[in-house]
Amino acid sequence: MSPEPDSPGVADGMRRGGCAANIAVVRRLFEAIETRGDPKDFAARWAAYVEMYDPDVVIHEAFGLPCGGDYSGDDAVARHAQAFNAAWQGLQSINDRSLEPRFLADGDHVIVLWRQKGTSADGEVFDMPAVSVYQMKDGRIIDARMFHFDTAAVIGFLKRASRLVSAES
Template sequence: MSPSQVLRRFYEAELAYLTAGGPGRASFAGIASLLDPQVVMHQAAGLPYGGDWVGPDGVERFFAAMNDTWEYLEVREPRFLEDGDTLVVLCDLVTRSRARGVDMHAPMVQVIQVRDGLIVDFRPFYWDTAAVAAACAHHDET
């Protein structure tokens, strides 16, 4: 499979996982099958789910943290740019925070590395991490 085919399969598995109930309710196996054992999901430190999430178990914990943070999260109009094993995905992120009920709609870029048919690295770049963090903060944190 090409890197873009791997990522499209990942997105399909992610949608199936979330549609089936997500963290604690659905099987993560479909997603895990597309991840390298040493995969790393990098998130900006200033976000409520910031840091590096390592391995398929780490990515599964990341999904749980995202589920705790966002009431819904949708990636719209993804465009794939592929260069060897590197994918750049240009998209719009549409979300609603659980803490405040704040709706957000902003551009996002993801840089993803694929090796031997498995995803090895995710690096999302948010348009405004401060706005994302503020939307997710509990009222007593601001």
């Protein structure tokens, strides 16, 4: 949680204003993620989305997930987005895309409590809490780490859902 802005010894970067600005960036990121399925103004949305990340960003996902691994380099954001979309494509209605984020900040870190959701073709509903930790640098995300409550359950759901899609093809 953010310390009080006038607390003795609190560095300028830890003041509430810095935390609020960092939360605003990450809030915009979550809004972009939630509206990713809307083709309207995709190019402008994608440019704004990428702009939220520092060019030297590293994105971390659990290695066992289909979109798992560490993403770095010039195309880190695009590769991570493509892997995530490949894993969850067709499993998230507009309602499933609602992440229900709650934002907390301390200094150059923003923590987001959110929900990963999906619905398979046979109606299996997946809804699990997750946490992301974002480290900020100069108003942009320099490090992103996603933590799912139960990685095995995420993998199981995605495998079952992909088998259904394969069987229908």
